[in-house]
Amino acid sequence: MTSSAHPPSDALLPIELTLLIPCFNEQCVLAQFHTRLLATLEHLKVTVEVLYINDGSQDATAAIIDGFAQDPRIKTLHLNRNFGKEAAMRVGINEARGRAVIILDCDLQDPPELIPLMVQEWHRGFEIVNMQRRSRRCDSWLKRTAARLYYAAMDQLIDGFDVPREVSDFRLIGPNALADIRAMDDNAGVLKILVSWLGYPTIEVDYDRKPRQAGQTKWSSLSLLNLAADSILAFSTxxxxxxxxxxxxxxxxxxxxxxxxxxxxxxxxxxxxxxxxxxxxxxxxxxxxxxxxxxxxxxxxxxxxxxxxxx
Structure with a gap:
């Protein structure tokens, strides 16, 4: 699939923004996601690269994103096995060429149409732009309860900085924050907590998170419990x-x-x-x-x- 929102000379310009898209067994939704993403890029006023990261998928995900890479703006990375989303995001941050990055999932719960709004807030001076869910109505009761317990634990056990509620990995990370994350090479920390720890000017932008469009969620209540344990152990004594x-x-x-x-x-x-x-x-x-x-x-x-x- 080839499409270009910029004239060919844009390939010589510095890349302003990298879109990091971790993928794990997402063959059912990738085509729909990519179509909406390209439509969004048509209206974006900055130079962009898209970096799909295949986190050891066992379905046709690898072949699909390699097909997307016929577009010169699209790059792909393939991990040897499923290392987990945290590892995939760290690899993407290290490989990104853009001054800023936006991390988003490809299951369409993170609408790509919100990317221009995130870039706008970055240009207003916010180094971190967090996308904050208005509600969790599309989640099960068990997952909503686990999320409440997670944020309650963060409030009580992490000291010195606030962890924003109802914020996942859907965020923009600006140049200074990216430089600090790369310099630290903190593989033990959870990225969403590390970004808050940095202390840069941050804004939370409310949005309505949609139900997953296809495929199966990779998160369970146990996964959220493990995330809480990793967050506390890495950032709190x-x-x-x-x-x-x-x-x-x-x-x-x-x-x-x-x-x-x-x-x-x-x-x-x-x-x-x-x-x-x-x-x-x-x-x-x-x-x-x-x-x-x-x-x-x-x-x-x-x-x-x-x-x-x-x-």
Whole structure:
């Protein structure tokens, strides 16, 4: 499929925007998505490249996107196997040639028609443009509940910055943020949390997320639980600190209790066993604190970032 929204000389111009599109077994919806994407590009006022990333699909996805690549604006990457969406997005960010990138899924839940609006907000000065769902009516009750628990956990356990609610990976990332992400090479962090951690000027734009047009969702409640665990472990030591507080208080209360029992002459082996268990919990908490400190020191993320002019 060939189509061009720009004259041939545009191929010599710097690429302003890269569209990153991770794909995993999406043969049923790719043609419809690509048609709508090309229609959107016809009205876009910036130079664009489209980068399809095949995340180890086992259907005809690879052949379909290679067919799209007859258009000179379209590039494809094929991962050796299914490494997961996080890995696919990181590969795409490293390979993107545009000054900014937009990440969107090809299942048409992220409407490509919103791309011009995202570019407009970027040009207004926002380094990060997050697309925020107005509702989750198209999701099951279980998935909606899992999402609420996920964001509640982020609010309680991640300190120092806010994680916007109802924001998936559908976002624009500007030049400065891209440079920082590439420099850190933080493979342990979850991209959506890392983008918030950067602290650049950000806007949330509301949109109505549509039901999946075809194929099967790759996300389950268990996947969301794993995402929450990865987010917390990569960006917070608060669970360790909470355990330390609980262990310290328990050991102190237990010591006073054992001392009182001993003073009354009723001390038994069971009392000493309880105190020994509390001491072990306290020792585990101390080890946990040191582990948390090690994770902080070896993290590829710097302790802070300085503002800088647009590249």
């Amino acid at each position: 608060r669970p360790l600190r909470m355990y330390s507080y609980i262990s310290g208080i328990s050991f102190l209360v237990g010591s006073l209790w054992v001392a009182g029992v001993a003073a009354s002459g009723e001390l038994t082996l069971e009392h000493l066993q309880v105190q020994a268990i509390l001491l072990l919990c306290l020792g585990t908490a101390v080890v946990g604190e040191y582990v948390g400190r090690v994770l902080t020191v070896v993290s590829p993320r710097p302790s802070s970032l300085c503002k800088r002019d647009q590249p």
